[in-house]
Amino acid sequence: QQPVQSPQAVILREGEDAVINCSSSKALYSVHWYRQKHGEAPVFLMILLKGGEQMRHEKISASFNEKKQQSSLYLTASQLSYSGTYFCGTALAGGTSYGKLTFGQGTILTVHP
Amino acid sequence: DGGITQSPKYLFRKEGQNVTLSCEQNLNHDAMYWYRQDPGQGLRLIYYSQIVNDFQKGDIAEGYSVSREKKESFPLTVTSAQKNPTAFYLCASSIDDNEQFFGPGTRLTVL
Numbered sequence: 001q002q003p004v005q006s007p008q009a010v011i012l013r014e015g016e017d018a019v020i021n022c023s024s025s026k027a028l029y030s031v032h033w034y035r036q037k038h039g040e041a042p043v044f045l046m047i048l049l050k051g052g053e054q055m056r057h058e059k060i061s062a063s064f065n066e067k068k069q070q071s072s073l074y075l076t077a078s079q080l081s082y083s084g085t086y087f088c089g090t091a092l093a094g095g096t097s098y099g100k101l102t103f104g105q106g107t108i109l110t111v112h113p
Numbered sequence: 114d115g116g117i118t119q120s121p122k123y124l125f126r127k128e129g130q131n132v133t134l135s136c137e138q139n140l141n142h143d144a145m146y147w148y149r150q151d152p153g154q155g156l157r158l159i160y161y162s163q164i165v166n167d168f169q170k171g172d173i174a175e176g177y178s179v180s181r182e183k184k185e186s187f188p189l190t191v192t193s194a195q196k197n198p199t200a201f202y203l204c205a206s207s208i209d210d211n212e213q214f215f216g217p218g219t220r221l222t223v224l
Contacts, residue, residue, distance in 0.1 A: 002155070030210065041203060041215035042156070087155055091210060099144045099163060099210045102172070103155040 001025055003090045005104035012078045012111045020073040020107045022088030031064055031071040032089040032101060035082075042087060045073075050093060075109070083111045115140045119204050119216035126191070126198070126223050134189045134219045136204035145187040146213065149173060150201040159202075162187055191221065199223045 003024045010018050022031060030049045034042035046055040048064035048071050055062050059076045075082055085108050089101035117138040126132045138145065144163050148156040158171030162181040176195025181187055187206075191198045201220050205213040 032212065034213075041217050044212040044214070047212060089156075089213075099146070099207055099213075100158065100161060100169075100171070101213070102158070103148075105155045106153075 002102055003088055003104045005086075005088060005107050007107060008105070009108040010110070012109070014080060014111055014113055015077050016111075018075045018078060018109065020075075020086050020088075020109070022071045022073070022090070022104055024069045024090050026069065027093040028064075028066075028069050028090050029093040030091045031062075032091075033062055033071075033073050034087045034089065035084045036087065036106075037084045045086075078109075078111045080111050080113065083109055085109070117204060117206055117214055117216040119202075119219050121219060122217065124219055124221045126221065128223055129193045131190055131192050132221070134191065134202055134204075134221070136187045136189065136216060137185055138187075138206045138214075138216075139185060140206055140214060141184070142206035142208050142214070143184070144207045144209065145181070146205040146207075147171070147177075147179065147187070147189045148203045148205065150203060150218075156203060159189065 003022050006021045032047050033045040036042040046057050061074045064071045085106045087103050087106050089103045120135045146161040147159040157173050159177050160179040162168035168181050178190045203218045204216040207213045
């Protein structure tokens, strides 16, 4: 089942912060975060594993709440280069098909000068 | 340089024709994936393969077929049975369940 991302879109001024959420109705083993620029391939940001620690990529960090089956992506002091569509991809706990991800519908982030 | 390539970048097809999209990787990854992306939507898994000569259906496999005869290659055939094939197709590869590396994509348009 597809995870639900919120918000669907967010507009920021350079230097502002944003949070993107990804929620699943099923128990998760891991959550992946990717960013996609228009017309390009998605680029990996980070993986959150069940029982793992909060991850960080430059000024972008993420957390995974196992009880709520929810992950949040935190973008701090946003830069113009952060603009793009952010996708979470979830892998179910207890599955035998490791590597199989189900992606959310995406969150469009626009950063203005 | 190691990476994942897809060809062609743009592909036009007449209705009723089968077409094959190429995906090649030299990253020595065991797992490979095919996704479909429609405008304003997320990525939907078509097929994936965890090892040579083995593959599994994803969430939207109907109208598609794949083969995995070599570790480096995972071609996708879009058959005439696929009712709405116009989309952006992305291939990816990974080591186990770690980060997936994506190719540049093929944009397929049915005329």
